[in-house]
Amino acid sequence: MDLDKLVIQGGYPFSGSVQVAGAKNAALPVLAASVLGGRRVNLSNVPDVADVHSMLELLHFHGAEKAVLHNGRLSFSTEALSGSETPYDIMRRMRASFLVLAPLVGRFGRARISRPGGCAIGTRPVDFHLQALETLGAKVWLDGGIIEVQAPKGLRGNRITFPSPSVGATHTAMMAAAAASGETEIVNCAREPEIADVAAFLTALGAHIEGAGTHRIRVQGATSWRDVDHTILPDRIEAASYLIAAAMTGGQLEIIGGRLEHLGAALRILEAAGISVFPSDRGLMAERKGILKSVDVTTETFPGFPTDLQAQFMALMCLADGVSTIQERIFDARFMHVPELQRMGADIRQNGSTAIVRGVGQFHGAEVMATDLRASMSLVLAGLVAKGETTIHRVYHLDRGFEDIDGKLRRCGARIERISI
Template sequence: MDRIVIRGGAKLSGRLPISGAKNAALTLLPCALLTDQPMTLDNLPRLADVDGFGHLLNGMGVSTAIAGGSPDEFGRTMTLDATRITSTTAPYDFVRKMRASILVLGPLIARMGEATVSLPGGCAIGNRPIDLHLKALEQLGAKLEITAGYVKAIAPDGGLKGGRISFPIVSVGATENALMAAALATGETIIDNAAREPEIVDLCRCLVAMGAEIEGIGSERLVVHGKPRLHGATYRVMPDRIEAGSYACAAAITGGELELVGAKADEMGAIIASLRETGLHISETADGVKVAANGKLKPLTISTAPYPAFPTDMQAQFMAMLTRADGASVLTETIFENRYMHVPELARMGADIQVHGRTAVVKGVDRLVGAEVMATDLRASMSLVLAGLAAEGETRVHRVYHLDRGYERLEEKLSAVGADIEREADS
């Protein structure tokens, strides 16, 4: 098992490329199940989760061919061919490691008329249930049964039928499953209180490129006019706004200046607004977004909420950055429980953070000190890297397989802009 070793104190400076979005890629990959023609995805990030999803699709009979991705390149191109689906089951071993596997449910029911998908495992099920996914598919006529830890779904005779789906709360995953299923349903489907994340917009655009008809893209109401079949397409994965925000925090916490090549400011509204509140100078360039430190960071009050509000996936990174702010910041996590597991690890580095339920008070400190720390999840692991970049001495981040799920070749990107960081085998 690897670890990341960081010797902090360097100001980051230069151009840093932003990869294709992990969350978008994991939504676009199951679109291949909706057509019997080849589908090609460009700008696909080299991530453990992307590889894992590819293996899941391989097990269903989908062939995958990868181009690009040489040692000197970021991103790859993958062509997926689901002409013949040989299995409609997503086994537990895949779903327990990667919750995005649940996104094969809608496409399989829509095209094959059946699906058997494992329930997500672990403690996360209480915080991230799939009941909204299931209720949405029931509105399209699917018959569902949960048995032996699996969801077994069957479409009615003649396939799924258009219907009315109204989500009681915003759910990104449920919106995605509903969209893909509705694309092949007979008739019109209306999805109310749909998620509006840029990754949802990316999915809609990909489906349209495959021949789907969708109205209201980017709004809370999506209207899908089902088609009897979709065709293949070539589609480019959007840039990763969470990766871009994470590296913006790296510029901030080190007092540096980075041009985030490929980042799109219009997809990062709440992130950029909050960065500007800390005193950072943010500007759009011909190639992306430039982030420049401008003196001591100012404290913030942030509450996570569905898009277009501040994203929960940036909470941990902002917390790390705000450990160096001049004053006390207040962060409130409204999306997921137990998303402050990085707090004790940051405290080992000298951070002053008090958690009260869903609220964390972060008092800025004059210095962070390198320490042995352990990653607990994807975004938490990035917060520890950020703290390490600013800390005095050496920081060793263990269990970095979490990082490999969402940040493409992180140590290479950071080294290229001045960080003293390397990966080594964990003893």
């Protein structure tokens, strides 16, 4: 495991432009969905992050062509893929590895995988995924840490209704429905932009999908598969994280590739906090307007405020004037960054899934530990404005989802160094 650490000298001017990478949360299900057709897949704007490399390793293990990511481009065939068991050593690295389950069942009629790993941010059951597969005619067996699914006669279209929206389960349902005979209706879907992006890929592959991005999706299963050229949409979480960086440092920043329509309620909340956001020819411009103001936030599914931005927003609120309340309603253990921010001088009181943040106006450099992917970014943001030096350990979490974070920040004027241990 990579044990690099980041050392940041805080308080330096921050300006210029930063290129947003492709969305990890779209790239991973797109790569998983490539299993279905057994055809050639040509992808652009693929983020160069650890999770993508883990997914490529998983596909190669199953027999896909070895793909080399270069300048955001990938080209590979899954024609020679087999349906062998997916080993725990690969599955444990990231939860998104579970997304190969539906495509494997859809193509081979069976799959046997280990339960997934990933960030330790609370209980994220796979029940919705498995129920979707069962609704389409699959049989599911659970044996300790192993999940086996069989559909020897193939998947059949049906009506899938989720008790609550789930991004991962919506991806699973769409991929399974793309391989099923007939039409499938998926109700109470997640509406994130990444859902629509994966639907566009599945449509190019051979399925017919309507309603992606709404609460109700209809999928007509593919009768044949095609080679695909597809461009991954920009990463809205990375874009919003840089919006927050501009506000915290007091700089002006152009976020190349950022899109207003992908920000949802986050745009309104960030503007209420004192961030000016407006479109540019290449994406978005961001800067602070006056003093930062405290704003209450509750995480929700899209278009609500995203849980993946909660830690970064908390770092922002630590510098705001007043007191803010942040409620986490998506994951039950996503406040592990709180004690690390407190080490840097934050005044945060946690009560279950609610955090009360009193603005302190200044962070102080400290040795801190990253606990998950998004928490890592909150510590980087705090380090950029802290008085003195901040050292962030276990940045492999950060590398799972943010492409070339230290390089991008240095090009904007940050004093940040990566040190290999």
